[in-house]
Amino acid sequence: MPVKKVDSLLADYAFYHRKRGNKVCHFIGIPLIMYSLFVLLRPVVLIEPFTAAELLVILSIAYYMSLNLKLAIGMLLTTSLLDFAAGKTADFRIGIAAMTIGWIFQGIGHAVYEKRSPAFLRNLIHLLIGPLFLLNEVWRVRRITPASAA
Amino acid sequence: MKIKVIVFPGSNCDHDTERAFRNLLDQDVEMLWHKEENLGNADLVVLPGGFAYGDYLRTGAMARYSPVMEAVERFAREGGMVFGICNGFQILCEAGLLPGALMKNACLQFRSMQVHLRVETTRSPLTKHLAQGQILKMPIAHGDGNYYADHITLTELVDEDCILFRYATPDGLIIPEANPNGSIFNIAGICNKERNVFGMMPHPERACESEVGSADGLTLLRSLMESLELSTQPRLAKVASL
Numbered sequence: 001m002p003v004k005k006v007d008s009l010l011a012d013y014a015f016y017h018r019k020r021g022n023k024v025c026h027f028i029g030i031p032l033i034m035y036s037l038f039v040l041l042r043p044v045v046l047i048e049p050f051t052a053a054e055l056l057v058i059l060s061i062a063y064y065m066s067l068n069l070k071l072a073i074g075m076l077l078t079t080s081l082l083d084f085a086a087g088k089t090a091d092f093r094i095g096i097a098a099m100t101i102g103w104i105f106q107g108i109g110h111a112v113y114e115k116r117s118p119a120f121l122r123n124l125i126h127l128l129i130g131p132l133f134l135l136n137e138v139w140r141v142r143r144i145t146p147a148s149a150a
Numbered sequence: 151m152k153i154k155v156i157v158f159p160g161s162n163c164d165h166d167t168e169r170a171f172r173n174l175l176d177q178d179v180e181m182l183w184h185k186e187e188n189l190g191n192a193d194l195v196v197l198p199g200g201f202a203y204g205d206y207l208r209t210g211a212m213a214r215y216s217p218v219m220e221a222v223e224r225f226a227r228e229g230g231m232v233f234g235i236c237n238g239f240q241i242l243c244e245a246g247l248l249p250g251a252l253m254k255n256a257c258l259q260f261r262s263m264q265v266h267l268r269v270e271t272t273r274s275p276l277t278k279h280l281a282q283g284q285i286l287k288m289p290i291a292h293g294d295g296n297y298y299a300d301h302i303t304l305t306e307l308v309d310e311d312c313i314l315f316r317y318a319t320p321d322g323l324i325i326p327e328a329n330p331n332g333s334i335f336n337i338a339g340i341c342n343k344e345r346n347v348f349g350m351m352p353h354p355e356r357a358c359e360s361e362v363g364s365a366d367g368l369t370l371l372r373s374l375m376e377s378l379e380l381s382t383q384p385r386l387a388k389v390a391s392l
Contacts, residue, residue: 003326003329004326005325005326005327008324008325008336009323009324011324015308018309116282117282117283123321123322123323125323
C-alpha cells in the first residue's frame with residue numbers, strides 16, 4: 001500500500017521526538033509559540049477585521065488539509081481557539097514572553113531529554129508538523145511508527 | 151591507511167572504489183580476490199558494488215559464502231572497519247554483519263538515478279565529519295535496494311542511532327516521493343551497534359568529482375579517512391613507542 005505523505009512527515013518528526021520529557025516540553029512550548037505568533041501578528045490588519053493572524057490560520061490549515069482532512073479540522077479548532085485567546089489578551093509583551101518561554105521549553109526538550117537537534121533545523125516544514133504531531137499524539141488519527149513511513 | 155577492496159566475480163565498482171581511495175584520497179589500496187582467505191594488514195575493508203555471482207539465488211546470498219568472507223567476518227568481529235557499498239551492503243546483510251535485508255525495489259524496476267540523502271547521525275566513522283541533517287547527492291544503481299527490517303530490528307536501529315542516511319528531497323524532507331526503492335523509513339544506509347560495519351545503497355565512489363554530477367561522495371569518504379586516521383593514531387603511537 002502506498003505510504004501517505006502525512007505518515008512520512010509525522011514519522012520523521014517522531015524520529016526526533018522520542019523521549020517523554022521532550023514530548024512534554026513540546027506540549028508546553030508549541031502552544032505557547034503558536035499563541036505568541038497570533039498575538040504578535042494581530043496588530044497587522046489586512047482587511048478589517050482580518051489580520052495576519054487569520055491569514056496564518058488559513059494558510060496553515062490549507063497545508064494541513066493537503067495532508068489529512070481529519071487532522072486539519074482538529075488544527076482549525078485548535079488554532080481558532082488560540083487566535084481567539086490571543087485576541088482577548090492582545091499585548092505584544094505577553095506575546096514576546098510566551099514566545100521566549102515556548103522556545104526555552106523546546107530547547108530544554110531537545111538539549112536535556114532528546115539530545116538531538118530540533119527537526120526544523122533540517123526543514124522549516126517541521127515547524128508546521130510540530131503542532132500536527134502533538135494533535136495526533138492526543139487524537140491518534142494516524143498510527144505512527146518508523147514502519148508506517150516505509 | 152591500508153584499504154582492501156574485495157573483488158567478487160561480478161563486482162563492477164571495484165575500480166571506481168580503488169580510484170576514489172587511491173587517486174583522490176591518496177590511500178594505499180589493495181584489490182583482494184574473493185578466494186583469498188587472509189586479509190593481511192588492513193585498516194579498512196571495502197565490499198564494492200556490482201552483481202556478485204550474477205545475483206543468483208538472491209543478491210549477496212552466494213558471495214557471503216566466498217572464502218574471503220570468513221576473514222572479513224573475523225576482522226569485523228575484532229573491531230575492524232568494514233564498508234559495504236550497494237552490492238557490498240547486500241552481502242553484509244546476508245552475512246549477518248548488518249541487520250535487515252535488501253529486497254527487490256518496490257517499483258520492480260532497476261533504478262539508476264541521482265538521489266539525495268540526509269545524514270541522520272554523526273556517531274559513526276563514516277559520518278563523523280559531516281553535519282547532522284546535511285544533504286548529500288549521489289547516484290544509485292540497483293534493482294534490489296528496498297531495505298527491510300522487522301519492527302523490533304527497526305526500533306533497535308532507531309534507538310541505537312544506527313541509521314546513517316535516509317532518502318530525502320533536496321531540501322531535506324523525508325517523504326515517499328524521495329524514496330526510490332520503497333526502503334522502510336526511507337533508509338539508505340546503516341551501521342551496526344558497534345559502529346565499525348556500515349553499508350549503504352548509494353554509490354559515494356561514483357560521486358567524487360563535480361564533473362560526474364556531485365562530489366559529495368568524496369566528502370563522505372574523506373570523513374571516513376579522517377575518522378580512521380584518528381582511530382589509528384593511538385595504535386601508531388603505541389607501535390612507535392615499542
